[in-house]
Amino acid sequence: MVLLSVLLLLWGVPLLTATGRLRQLFLIDTQMPMNVAQNVCRKDYTDLVTIYDEEENNELVHILNNSVKSVSVSGWIGANSCKWSNGDPATFTNYSRTFTEEKCCGAINTGGRWECVNCNSTKMYFMCYDQDGKQSYNYSLIHENRSWFEAQIYCREKHTDLVSIRDETENKRVKEAVNGSNSFWIGLQYNYSLDWLDGGHSAYTQNSSSQACFTFLSRENNKLGGFWFKCNAGIYYALCYKSFIHVSEKNMSWDEARDYCNRNFSGLLRIESENDQKETERELKRRNISWPVWVGLKES
Structure with missing residues (x-):
């Protein structure tokens, strides 16, 4: 029998987030330098956020606008060139x-x-x-x-x-x-080249220029927006994300994988939508996993 890595789903209850089943966005409402922001995100979540499309860009605008009451507000994202x-x-x-x-x-x-x-x-x-x-x-x-x-x-x-x-x-x-x-x-x-600090593979950019670090600007002089601005230094809020997909370190059979996930998490991953499929592909690519992994699908 071929043994495959087990893919499992870990659930949590986040605060100050944009909702998502397999990946959620968080605002850390304390201003800090970029290197500190990255350390905080990696300690408590997964990393500074990688932005994959315009919809996600707009979600971050919504988080900042609703969480920070200020004329101008910016948050670190994981873009880095x-x-x-x-x-x-x-x-x-x-x-x-x-x-x-x-x-x-x-x-x-x-x-x-x-x-x-x-x-x-x-x-x-x-x-x-x-x-x-x-x-x-x-x-x-x-x-x-x-x-x-x-x-x-x-x-x-x-x-x-x-x-x-x-x-x-x-x-x-x-x-x-x-x-x-x-x-x-x-x-x-x-x-x-424009890279993402978590190793994510995103081709989305908000503008054509790039620099060592970016801030994500939500609101400037009471104007709504989702613009990325270059920044050499400074202190800003941190925009983190947490992936709820976890890949085991050991290979095991499907039955072993199911028992392991039921015992330690919420069960083997169920792909219930196109968005779930997309997030799973992104996470495996980010981790450079090219081999098959188990999910919860089983023929009756």
């Missing part, structure tokens, strides 16, 4: 006032601010990192003038990668490691 050389999304930024909105690579100046510099035509020193455990980085400033991509190759061959900066503390450490040197490359790549 700024990433580090090691593939991590940039959820903390420290752009200079002269940072331009174009494809470029990141350099840090003597003041600790990030500059947007042409990746190929400019050559400068660069900083690599070695990872000491899961959280700690060791930094090495390389005194060789190279393009960003040449620097990336060097760091990957001799260290871990070009340096990533995840928060203000790390930015300060990188700045101090410079010891008065001129600007040098860091691992930032800006405006190369």
Whole structure:
């Protein structure tokens, strides 16, 4: 008998949400930086929201308009087009006032601010990192003038990668490691593609431009809308989502899967509508699951 992963449904009772059977949207009514918003969403829900279509965009407008009484109100979403050389999304930024909105690579100046510099035509020193455990980085400033991509190759061959900066503390450490040197490359790549922080595969965009992080703007000067705005920093509400689809870590037969789901959750997943089918496909794709999984359908 072929054993398949078991797909199961987990139910909860959310507050401040848009309703949905397999996926629900939440507003965290506390303003916070983007990296904090992502941590909160991942701790208590699934992640910052990925927006798949205009209908969902409008649902988020409705949540913000009905939950926050303010002339202007914005919330973080999971759209991100700024990433580090090691593939991590940039959820903390420290752009200079002269940072331009174009494809470029990141350099840090003597003041600790990030500059947007042409990746190929400019050559400068660069900083690599070695990872000491899961959280700690060791930094090495390389005194060789190279393009960003040449620097990336060097760091990957001799260290871990070009340096990533995840928060203000790390930015300060990188700045101090410079010891008065001129600007040098860091691992930032800006405006190369629009990704979603949860790994979701959404082709929907509200505008054609993209930047390191977005705010979702619901209301500006009492005008309703659902516009995405670029933002380098700031504090906003968090728009999270929770998926009620769970995939087991172990393979089992259908009968074992049914017993497991009945014992621990609300039963094997029932696909009861086109929307259920769509949400299931999105969640499996987000998790990069391409193999078959059990659902609750059984021929009598």
